[in-house]
Every structure is written in C-alpha cells, then in structure tokens.
Amino acid sequence: MNDSPTDILRKICDDTRAEVARRQAEHDLDDIRARAKDAEPPRGFARALMDAAASGRTGLIAEIKKASPSAGLIRPDFDPAAIATAYKDGGAVCLSVLTDATYFQGSEADFTAARAAVDLPMLRKDFILDEWQIYESRAMGADCVLLIMAALTDEQARSFEELATALDMNVLVEVHDEAELERALGLRARLVGINNRNLKTMVTDIAVSERMAVQIPPERFVVAESGIRDFADIERLKAAGVQGILVGESLMRQDDITKATRALLGVGA
Numbered sequence: 001m002n003d004s005p006t007d008i009l010r011k012i013c014d015d016t017r018a019e020v021a022r023r024q025a026e027h028d029l030d031d032i033r034a035r036a037k038d039a040e041p042p043r044g045f046a047r048a049l050m051d052a053a054a055s056g057r058t059g060l061i062a063e064i065k066k067a068s069p070s071a072g073l074i075r076p077d078f079d080p081a082a083i084a085t086a087y088k089d090g091g092a093v094c095l096s097v098l099t100d101a102t103y104f105q106g107s108e109a110d111f112t113a114a115r116a117a118v119d120l121p122m123l124r125k126d127f128i129l130d131e132w133q134i135y136e137s138r139a140m141g142a143d144c145v146l147l148i149m150a151a152l153t154d155e156q157a158r159s160f161e162e163l164a165t166a167l168d169m170n171v172l173v174e175v176h177d178e179a180e181l182e183r184a185l186g187l188r189a190r191l192v193g194i195n196n197r198n199l200k201t202m203v204t205d206i207a208v209s210e211r212m213a214v215q216i217p218p219e220r221f222v223v224a225e226s227g228i229r230d231f232a233d234i235e236r237l238k239a240a241g242v243q244g245i246l247v248g249e250s251l252m253r254q255d256d257i258t259k260a261t262r263a264l265l266g267v268g269a
C-alpha cells in the first residue's frame with residue numbers, strides 16, 4: 001500500500017473522527033443506543049437486492065448525493081424526499097443517502113426525509129470509523145451500513161459487522177483491489193461492493209468491477225459502485241457477474257430523475 005498522508009481517504013477519515021467526537025458530546029453511547037432501540041424496524045436491504053436479481057433484474061441502489069469531493073456541487077435544487085420518490089418511480093430497489101457534511105454536503109436530515117418519503121430499504125452512506133456511528137445509523141433508521149475496507153482494520157471491520165448485524169442491519173463491504181477483497185471475504189457480509197473509483201486518484205473505471213467480480217465466490221452478492229452511466233455499462237457489468245449497482249452522480253445530474261432511472265435500467269417508459 002502506498003498510503004501517503006495527503007491521501008484523500010485519510011484526510012476524510014481524520015475529519016470524520018473529529019466530527020464524530022463532536023456529535024458524541026451531544027449523545028453519549030447510552031443515549032444513542034436507546035435511540036437505536038426505539039428506531040423504526042429495519043426494511044430488508046439485502047433481501048430487496050436479492051429479490052431483484054432472482055427475477056433477472058439488476059438491483060439498483062440509487063444514491064442521493066448533493067455534492068462530492070471529485071465533482072463539487074452536483075445538484076443545486078436538492079430535495080431529498082422528491083429525489084427518493086423519483087428514484088422509486090424509476091425502479092430503484094434500495095436507496096443510499098450520503099450523510100457526510102464536510103465532503104458531500106449531506107446530513108442526517110437528508111436521510112430521514114428520504115426515508116419518510118418512500119418504503120425502500122435505506123443505506124446510510126458515510127465513513128464508519130467508530131461503533132457509535134453504527135448505533136447512530138440504526139437510530140436514524142438505516143437498514144444497511146457501508147464498511148470501507150480501505151479505512152478499517154480487519155478487527156474493526158469484523159466487530160462493526162457484528163454490531164450492525166446484531167442491530168438487524170445489513171452490511172455492504174466495500175473493496176477496490178484484490179488485497180481488500182481477500183480481507184472482505186474473511187467477513188460474513190453477503191453484500192460485497194466493488195468501488196470503481198480509486199480513492200487516491202478519484203478516477204473511475206468500470207473495468208475494475210469487471211476484473212474483480214469474477215473473483216468473488218457465488219454465495220456473495222456483487223454490487224458495482226461508482227461511475228456507472230448507462231444501460232451499456234450495466235450490460236457489461238452483468239456479463240461479468242455483477243448483480244447489483246450503486247449509482248449516484250449520473251442520475252443526480254438529470255432533470256427528470258424517474259425517466260433517467262428507467263433509461264439506465266433499460267426499462268421502457
């Protein structure tokens with residue numbers, strides 16, 4: 001690994017730790033645990049994806065993303081509830097909502113507004129570095145959390161997965177290369193996400209998913225993430241064994257999100 005101190009992921013993680021410490025000062029562990037216990041029951045995230053795949057469709061996790069470090073502001077007229085509804089009408093089976101404020105201009109309010117607008121299972125998309133954030137995710141109503149192998153030790157990944165599972169959430173484990181994949185396969189998570197974006201260079205290339213999907217054993221469910229733009233991309237990914245996709249930017253840039261989502265999935269209007 002050639003992690004340098006200027007590595008963007010490292011910087012995001014440092015800032016996230018500081019931000020989490022600020023929030024922990026408002027809600028300590030007992031408090032956030034109690035809120036997680038009282039949260040609305042989980043919606044089956046992995047099940048929704050698997051049902052789609054079982055009926056021959058590529059399960060779309062559509063992402064609500066206002067801005068990103070690589071693209072800057074993506075959607076100025078940002079209404080998470082309206083976008084959630086448009087995604088659902090377009091055929092998304094799950095939603096992902098960025099809650100990181102510093103780099104993605106997201107928030108917990110975006111997440112809860114989207115969740116209230118639709119009945120789709122919800123991924124809380126953030127940089128999870130502390131068990132406190134797992135309770136926090138369930139407390140806001142998350143049905144799935146993302147665990148980024150590049151940001152975690154094996155021990156952290158294992159214990160976070162165990163906690164998320166105990167709270168009845170699913171886990172999407174994210175990998176970008178073979179070394180991370182090998183570590184991820186040591187976990188129990190069914191859902192393995194291959195991030196096409198190189199977090200050091202910010203370049204996306206769906207060939208990363210094509211190369212890696214074939215290395216993932218059939219009992220796992222393969223999700224390709226980032227840089228997916230059209231139906232031709234999906235056909236390429238499907239041919240490589242990808243069963244689900246996570247798409248944000250290319251849909252968030254469209255005026256008519258429902259229409260764009262249908263077009264992406266190759267569904268007639």
Ligand SMILES: O=P(O)(O)OC[C@@H](O)[C@@H](O)c1c[nH]c2ccccc12
Pocket residue numbers: 063065125126148174195204225226227228246247248249250
């Ligand atoms: O907007 P895109 O290129 O369609 O990508 C979506 C999603 O894969 C991307 O937002 C993402 C994948 N892994 C992440 C980890 C943190 C933040 C963001 C991400």
